[in-house]
Amino acid sequence: MSDWDDFVTYHREHTVKEMAKSAYVMSLVPDASKVDVKFAVELGLAIMLDKPILAVVQPGVAVPDRLRQVADAIIVTDLDTEDGKAQATREIKEFMDRIG
Numbered sequence: 001m002s003d004w005d006d007f008v009t010y011h012r013e014h015t016v017k018e019m020a021k022s023a024y025v026m027s028l029v030p031d032a033s034k035v036d037v038k039f040a041v042e043l044g045l046a047i048m049l050d051k052p053i054l055a056v057v058q059p060g061v062a063v064p065d066r067l068r069q070v071a072d073a074i075i076v077t078d079l080d081t082e083d084g085k086a087q088a089t090r091e092i093k094e095f096m097d098r099i100g
Contacts (some may be wrong), residue, residue: 007012010042011041011045012074015042016045016047016049017092018067019042019045019046019051020049021045021094023052023097023099024049024051024052024053024054024072024095024096025042025045025046025050025051025052025053025054026053026054026055026056026092027039027042027043027046027053027054027055027056028056028058028079029055029056029058029063029067030061031061031062032062032063032064043070044086047054047070052072052073052074052095053070053071053072054071054072054073054074054092054100055067055071055073055074055075056074056077056079057074057075057076057077057081058073058075058076058078058079059077059078070097072099073091073095073098075087075088075091075092075095075099077091090094
């Protein structure tokens, strides 16, 4: 089996099943100038499974306009700092409360 076949099998057997059980999908948004295939697959699955999408973005990372359209919420915070982690925790809880 090729690396591609392994990738597809993994996502069919694991990612799709786990995502289908989840109430929402939280993604760490990569820099758009560096294509991240795993992120793209997970975002596409979240859209296809009609899951609420919470995008977490490091300061300075550009969020593509189309991603802004599909994300239910976007948190911009520096996860490398304690303040940033605390902010993310608060905003994730607010998001979870909002979506039920």
